[in-house]
Amino acid sequence: MNRLTRRALSLSLALAATGAFSTNAYAAGELVVYCSVQEEWCRPMVAVFEKTTGIKVSMTRKSSGEVYAQIKAEAANPKGDIWWGGTGDPHLQAAEENLTQAYKSPMLPQLQDWAVRQAEQSGYKTVGIYSGALGFSYNKPALEKKGIPAPKCWADLVKPAFKGEIQVADPNSSGTAYTMLATMVQLMGEDKAFDYMKALHRNVNQYTKSGAAPARAAAVGESIVGITFMHDGVSQAITGAPLVVVAPCEGTGYEIGSMSIVKGARNLENAKKWVDFALGAQIQILGANARSFQVPSNKNAATPPEAPKLKDIKLINYDFKKYGSSAERIRLLSKWDKEVKVLPK
Secondary structure, X not given: OOHHHHHHHHHHHHHHHHOOOOHHHOOOEEEEEEEOOOHHHHHHHHHHHHHHHOEEEEEEEOOHHHHHHHHHHOOOOOOOOEXXXXXXXXXXXXXXXXXXXXXXXXXXXXXXXXXXXXXXXXXXXXXXXXXXXXEEEEEHHHHHHHOOOOOOOHHHHHOHHHOOOEEEEOOOOOXXXXXXXXXXXXXXXXXXXXXXXXXXXXXXXXXEOOOOHHHHHHHOOOOOEEEEEHHHHHHHHOOOOOEEEEOOOOOEOEEEEEEEEEOOOOOXXXXXXXXXXXXXXXXXXXXXXXXXXXXXOEOOOOOOOOOOOHHHOOEOOOOHHHHOOHHHHHHHHHHHHHHHHOOOO
């Protein structure tokens, strides 16, 4: 049993002892969870839930775009019950396409306004569980070795000096990368945004499946720059990686990480119990324990001190309703595939 799981089990016992969650309040059973945060956070969540409820969980970790595609493919015969974590845009798309089920949790009054708005916009088919800003991080020694000036803005990343030195995820599989695409469209206007993405393409050495993977690549020097949510860069930096995390000077978008119940869930009552559980203040601290430094959605949950300060970042007024809609996501992703991904480097 690893350190994080031991800490998670210790927390669950403490919660049970204080009455925060009563194992007698839940019936035993099963639950299938599709998890779109990092596995280091998925596993403690499952361990605590199993310990405090007696419900056996089967968990699979995939990026948000991959889970969305899986839920859509399984719509006629759903195999999952809960989709937990990942950027909110694909959760909103799934809600619009009737792939997820409405549930108005009694925990909603405890949540931040942005989390409640996410629930309201989706007809209570999804709910915000954390938030984090988009940015990038760079490997300082690798940058200095090449004599490249430190990047401070999105505009810096398309300079010729960074050719072959940048990693970012594929927006088809990664909610992080789709957030970047939608951010650029809102920040620059669509024509200039696609010009930017084409210029960036020349400097990208790999499009990854996972949105957090580019931060890990920059941490070990596989790439100089990784474009991710800023907290993914922080999680690498606090382990000693020589990363500098940047909030781009022009402004940037942000995510509302979300949670949804799958339409036709076989274990519906247990899925509702997971939702209530995952929105609890004491449960949301598990993210920081797993070195995930997002801002939690429960107003009573302490924000990790390592988390990027959203109030100090130039955030755009991100239109979650528009860019989380099925038609807009499909249109932008199709355009990116046809106009950007196919280009030579």
